[in-house]
Amino acid sequence: MKTFNVAIIGCGNVGGGTAKIIQETAAELKKRAGGKEIKIKKIITLHPRRQAKRHGLPLELFCSDKEEITKEQSDACIKNVLNDPDIDLVIETVGGSTNHIHNLHKNILKSGKHLVTANKAILAKHGNTIFDYAKEKNKSVGFEGAVCGAIPLIKVVQDSFTGDLINSITGIVNGTSNFVLSRMNAKGSTFEDALKLAQKLGYAELDPTMDINGMDAANKLKILIQLIYGIPATEQSFPVKGITAITKEDFMVAKSLNSTIKLIAFAIKEKNKVYSFVQPAVISNQDFLYNVNGATNAIKINANYSGEHLFVGQGAGSIETGSAVVSDVVFIAKHGYIKDIKESTAPIKHKQADFNDYPASYLLIIKTKDNPGVIGTVGTAIGDVGVNIENIAQSIISGEDWFLPVEVSKCSAKQLNKAVSLIKKRKPKLIEDFKYIPIFK
Amino acid sequence: MKTFNVAIIGCGNVGGGTAKIIQETAAELKKRAGGKEIKIKKIITLHPRRQAKRHGLPLELFCSDKEEITKEQSDACIKNVLNDPDIDLVIETVGGSTNHIHNLHKNILKSGKHLVTANKAILAKHGNTIFDYAKEKNKSVGFEGAVCGAIPLIKVVQDSFTGDLINSITGIVNGTSNFVLSRMNAKGSTFEDALKLAQKLGYAELDPTMDINGMDAANKLKILIQLIYGIPATEQSFPVKGITAITKEDFMVAKSLNSTIKLIAFAIKEKNKVYSFVQPAVISNQDFLYNVNGATNAIKINANYSGEHLFVGQGAGSIETGSAVVSDVVFIAKHGYIKDIKESTAPIKHKQADFNDYPASYLLIIKTKDNPGVIGTVGTAIGDVGVNIENIAQSIISGEDWFLPVEVSKCSAKQLNKAVSLIKKRKPKLIEDFKYIPIFK
Structure with missing residues (x-):
């Protein structure tokens, strides 16, 4: 032959x-x-x-x-x-x-x-x-x-989920970021030290920009969203945050909540709208993704009929x-052929929606000094934008800085932005930094 | 159309x-x-x-x-x-x-x-x-x-691993058994109580024989071995042990070693020989399979080039x-067609080999009374058949019974059988039961 x-x-x-x-x-x-x-x-x-x-x-x-x-x-x-x-x-x-x-x-x-x-x-x-x-x-x-x-993933989405409808995908899809965050979690390293080690061991390139700024993960997510929901990659636009702003104090906070922080690529369908992002997220130690460390990649697929799937393996390497x-x-x-990117997608026309409108659970990490009145001011502002507080955990103290962890129930990032504006207006000098990270439970 | x-x-x-x-x-x-x-x-x-x-x-x-x-x-x-x-x-x-x-x-x-x-x-x-x-x-x-x-799994093995060679598969492939064992691990239940609960909750059928005796898992493993290594299911014969002999004391022993017990379907290729079994095995808490609980199934595939993969999902259900x-x-x-069971297999003729010859790590659980000389007699017999002891952990005491955990380094089940014969011959009344369970680390 x-x-x-x-x-x-x-x-x-x-x-x-x-x-x-x-x-x-x-x-x-x-x-x-x-x-x-x-x-x-x-x-x-x-x-x-x-x-x-x-x-x-x-x-x-x-x-x-x-x-x-x-x-x-x-x-x-x-x-x-x-x-x-x-x-x-x-x-x-x-x-x-x-x-x-x-x-x-x-x-x-x-x-x-x-x-x-x-x-x-x-x-x-x-x-x-x-x-x-x-x-x-x-x-x-x-x-x-x-x-x-x-x-x-490509063949699985094209030929194996054809008897089902995919509700959401949640993935650790960038090995470099995951190596850095795993190291920060395990050893309490700073971002800079963890990245240096990753470079030394060959887990990060000399120019790791695309990996640590989330763009590499975003490219992969775009391809998956096109495959699953039929929205062309070029028409997609969603929030992309990398891992450069994650600190060792963030990990201390996450740890106090029996969780860690992972760079997550996420997409969820609600009717014909697809909400998506790439950003660091809080992952509980009850979640399979919690144990996905180092350069390993993992994708969780939630499907309407077959429920939850997990695919884990080496996401890079020669x-x-x-x-x-x-x-x-x-x-x-x-x-003589292979399926193209448009095959096996959902038949209805899905549209990209803004994740900042999507109701998600968030962990707020509020950086401040040892000031009285922080909880009151923050709590009032969060209440004023219609968001409920689920839990206020003990502050993490690092040097002169206090990090107050506040878990809020489902709300949109837009609501939280409003709360921040309110706080800044009411007490301009109270809060030094206000971070919010989606929580996956 | x-x-x-x-x-x-x-x-x-x-x-x-x-x-x-x-x-x-x-x-x-x-x-x-x-x-x-x-x-x-x-x-x-x-x-x-x-x-x-x-x-x-x-x-x-x-x-x-x-x-x-x-x-x-x-x-x-x-x-x-x-x-x-x-x-x-x-x-x-x-x-x-x-x-x-x-x-x-x-x-x-x-x-x-x-x-x-x-x-x-x-x-x-x-x-x-x-x-x-x-x-x-x-x-x-x-x-x-x-x-x-x-x-x-079927489509993945047929079309996704065609750029690789699969070295081994290790799976939790029977939801009923996994539910029962998970319950025994989490709650310290007996096998009988855990099985009754599984039946009550619909995780076990009224006649759960094929599930708990390992035959259902063996059937799945046979199909996978045929797909991957080309040995027709009808020509396969390997050890199949169910979970009926697993006791709560076995779980106490496993727990003391930071491990649990799972019913594992396993196949490994060495040159053109395929060794396989279905039996309960010790799974360390560092292993992904450790956290696969309830009716969930999981398969680990180790491939020559792409390394370790994990596939997790619902193994049963309407x-x-x-x-x-x-x-x-x-x-x-x-x-107009779909690939059949003979496609995508390895080109060389693989042969079924006897797992009892395969060098594996084992945990021995030796049931005895509080008798002096147990460790000496057991240790001598194990040494006499050429096997090294890696670790003797503290005995678990349950009522009048002592359960001595002995971890041995790689040896065949045949060697361990010989050691049991020696002990029975030398000290017929010393040991009440002698169980050995493969360890996955």
């Missing part, structure tokens, strides 16, 4: 892991692909020798046997790959959401080849565009590796994400 | 849940099935009126509007369904592994209809037979509901399992 030839553009973390798996599991992949031998015909990278050595790959698979090639040489190699009629599929593992990559995707499809990518940033940025383009060219785009690495990429290659080799 | 008509034979728990979902989600299912309207044409049950009322289904969908019909009348209805050229697919939710059901499966396929079933017992008993038969007739058999209810059945119906309606 015919060979199924692939080219890999970009041989960093994920590209290298992908190539390694294809090389090592040839016999298994052939059987799974219905007898077609999946073969790497070319790997294109700016540093052929280094990447071959790093991933234990034969140098002859690479576009050159040199230590380094120029951007122009790399472009020429890509051109050759796209013109090679023997190549059936191209794996893009360069990353980034530049126009250059978007054009590369288009050119791959235009040249009659399937595309597999783990590039969440560009899928979130361009939404349907590349899938529409693929359809036009009668080719497919596989993207299992784009959301939570090895956790098989061979981990590579295994998801390879599963797409196998599927396309066997079936 | 054409309607996709289904009939449901058996309207108990799962059949009723399946019908309810199809009725309630018509619009969603139509979109997911590529525009085909999935319609229930007939529901066959011995108690039409009762089941219509119980599941809130229109009586006109049923084979009769009577309170009860005879076996003969039901058979006549089935005959009509099989002869109806408009029916595309039949859902069997009667259950049981009788020849009658096996023949029903064959007749459904023979009459040119697809089959969807959640019947693990018959799939495990007949292995490939029904899938071979379906292939011959150019029809498909969907069985997502057969293993762990709503957890999408609409929960129904949602898995419906996902198969949608898939077949859309694609």
